[in-house]
Amino acid sequence: NRSIRLASRPHGAPSADNFRLETGPIPSPGNGEILLRTVYLSLDPYMRGRMSAGPSYAPPMEIDDVMVGGTVCRVVESRHPDYKDGDWVLSGNGWQDFALSDGTGLLKLGAEMEHPSHALGVLGMPGFTAYMGLLDIGQPKAGETLVVAAATGPVGATVGQIGKLKGCHVVGIAGGAEKCRHAVETLGFDACIDHRAEDFPAQLAKNCPDGIDVYFENVGGKVFDAVLPLLNTSARVPVCGVVAQYNSTDLPDGPDRLPLLLDTLLKKRMRMQGFIIFNDYGHRYDEFARDMSAWYAEGKIKYREQIVQGLENAPEAFIGLLEGKNFGKLVVQVSEA
Ligand code: NDP
Structure with missing residues (x-):
């Protein structure tokens, strides 16, 4: 299980040495747990704030933590009654290949999404x-x-x-x-x-x-x-x-x-x-989901994403995001769908 961790806090723009790639065993789910495989990882500007120690609306990451991030994942092994192998879920597993979950904070995406990664962007x-x-x-x-x-x-x-x-x-x-x-x-x-x-x-x-x-x-x-x-x-x-x-x-x-x-x-x-x-608006998600899914299905809202291949390329892509090098929503494809 590869993960990218916060190796040191950036001073100014982040650089490659602020990140560390680590490899460990793939965890096994206990009773009531599922094992998730990351397919898509979202890269977002807010992650820069979490790398710093200063006070903000969310606590900072600690040194050696897995970098935070929204993910679209596949269930690879379920020991949870509500999930079965192969399900697509929206999760927050961060910059890593695999993670365990007990279902807290997961959103099921349905079996046949045409573009599962869009749940990290226009539909998310x-x-x-x-x-x-x-x-x-x-x-x-x-x-x-x-x-x-x-x-x-x-x-x-x-x-x-x-x-x-x-x-x-x-x-x-x-x-x-x-x-x-x-x-x-x-x-x-x-x-x-x-x-x-x-x-x-x-x-x-x-x-x-x-x-x-x-x-x-x-x-x-x-x-x-x-x-x-x-x-x-x-x-x-x-x-x-x-x-x-x-x-x-x-x-x-x-x-x-x-x-x-x-x-x-x-x-x-x-x-x-x-x-x-x-x-501020978590309680109004349904309004958004209703309107946006209709506009999107009717072709009224267009969406562009830039997909970077490979977890190991996430740091460079993220550094570029803060300089405007991305063109569209920046997503890392961590594994095959
Ligand atoms: P983008 O994919 O648009 O990436 C950031 C973009 O910012 C870059 O592509 C670049 O675009 C532009 N940029 C970077 N540096 C500069 C600069 N010095 N001057 C002008 N433009 C610059 O990001 P998102 O759409 O994901 O996020 C947009 C904003 O929304 C961010 O500020 C993000 O933090 C914020 N956000 C806030 C949330 C909230 O809850 N308040 C939630 C989600 C996002 P270009 O090359 O066109 O200049």
Whole structure:
């Protein structure tokens, strides 16, 4: 049983030596337990936070812990009355080949899922995050302008497409021409701006001629600086993530922009609200599952994933995720279906 463990805590961006591959025996299930084989492992930005020791909404991993992560698994041996060999389940087994479970926290995925890995993306945690953050906090209305960054990732792509379903003018922000083309041509956004372009703030302003009513915050940093002056009176800003800051060790150089933020919040009577999806909205999962599975089945929501082969390649892929090297939802195929 291979597992990837936290070898040391990163200072700034993680590097290969923060991870350690370990091999041990495959565990055997006791009475009331099942043995799960990981088929797909989800890689998500929040994992960076768990590698650090600082206080957060969830406790950090300890050194030598198996790296945390959502997984789609097959039951390989069941000694539990509710599960049989071959069942697909959504689990949180982390970065390893096999794990035991007594059924706590497992979600059955049904026998014949066409794309079981989609339960880690559009039909799972990131899709749920997009749905609740946008609809409950963002409150988008037809005709309003919605801006979302990390526009081709599983959260951003879903936010923008739900925004289009609600009749908004949707402007994405993404890293590079290919991602921007995808956001417009495949996801149906009205425009998408490359945040690496030198005139990015000017391009953003040009594509939001009526200002911004909803800004779905996924990245922070320079992107938020460009968005702030464009926000309209009564704008809503769901604060979902600040991935541009996850590897930061210090506050950025330059003038203190906190007074500007407070001044804008007051004068524009804006609402900014952070949320942690399962803590705040776990009780509303059924609403999401009902709407999203219907939209997805009807082809109204498109989904792109990038599948990396082999558990041993998870660290490199994860390091790249924090630099925008992924294009779509990043998933590791750990074993054959
Ligand atoms: P993505 O697959 O979109 O990956 C992160 C993306 O962020 C990268 O691909 C890159 O896209 C972008 N990015 C990275 N660094 C920078 C930077 N310096 N400036 C601008 N963009 C950058 O991730 P997810 O869709 O899974 O997650 C999106 C956000 O949602 C994250 O902040 C995540 O932490 C948050 N989240 C929050 C949850 C909650 O409960 N609050 C739950 C789930 C996710 P590009 O190349 O296009 O810039």
